[in-house]
Amino acid sequence: MTATATRPARKRRGAQGWMPNQHGAWAMVTVPWLLGFVLALRDGGDIASGLMLLACWLTGYFAFFATSQWLRSRLKPRYLPAVATYAIATVVLGLGALALRPQWWTWAAVFAPLVGTSLWLAWRRAERSLRSGAATVAAASLLPLVLGSDALWPWTVAPALLGVALVCFAYFFGTVLYVKTLIRKRGSPGWVVASVVWHVGCVLGTYFLPEAMPRGLLAGFFVVMALRALVVPGLGPLRGRNVTAAAAGIGEFVATGALVAVLLCS
Structure with missing residues (x-):
């Protein structure tokens, strides 16, 4: 297959929500986890739960992107396969992380409003607004706290x-x-x-x-x-x-x- 033939295929994948197109977001998605993971290991944290959290977080990012595109498009069906696939993968990996660190479920009380706010702004087609940026940055920046604690409450980090x-x-x-x-x-x-x-x-x-x-x-x-x-x-x-x-x-x-x-x- 020629290079010119592969470019339209990549565009189709992006247009259907399979591949995030905000390349600048990758540092925000990965760096807080990396910093938290390394420092948590220094304090005696375990590798397995940290890596499971990373897997859940990355698939969650893909699910978030696909869902944002779906909402922004006013629920066009072409995004549903990506939304469903990534959502299921996120749930499965999330359950795996909770199997290793059961008390992590309490952090949903913080992440849910932040993610919900960003998705609501995507529905309003304001996903690039300052409010959306603040919500997504806040969610990513919480990862070191999750990695360094057993639960949101009682909270020790x-x-x-x-x-x-x-x-x-x-x-x-x-x-x-x-x-x-x-x-x-x-x-x-x-x-x-x-x-x-x-x-x-x-x-x-x-x-x-x-x-x-x-x-x-x-x-x-x-x-x-x-x-x-x-x-x-x-x-x-x-x-x-x-x-x-x-x-x-x-x-x-x-x-x-x-x-x-x-x-x-x-």
Whole structure:
């Protein structure tokens, strides 16, 4: 089969909800789990439940994407095979995770409203809104807390894992704001100001992180992110120069790698 023949097939899979098309979301989906998994193992956590949670989380992401597309399309039947397949797989893997850590079911009280909010916004065709971004980032950022605890209540978690969850939310929500200044809201001074203010707030917020966290390094990291939030749109979209999605993606890859290095190597 030729390359030109495979491209339409890939488009059909994407158009039917089988393959998520938001490539920038993969870091948000995987990095909080990775950080939480490594730190939980350091504190005596077990590998099997962590890997089972990852499998459930990834299939859940695919199910979420397919369901969002289905709702956004006003329930067009072409999305139903992907919705049903991924939903069933998520339930099966979720039961497997609960078999290993039964008390994890209590976290549904937090995840359900966040996922429900995002799906409702997809129905309203506002899946790329700031509210939707906040809900999905919050859900992903909870993973270190899940990995480091037996239940939502009574809740006990290592301070470092709590710090990682807070840092993940701060960084990835900042990414939502920053990318909007380059793509969907490019050329808008108000969005640039919001992005810069958020990142400056993250710099100040590192002072309140648990002592187990590398607060100095994280403050330096967020200083760089604040400068990026100001300089890149200031020299790019605000001056009429577009920043391509590929260039923005490369920048996010580098920044995310730096954050992972700060948190795991310090």
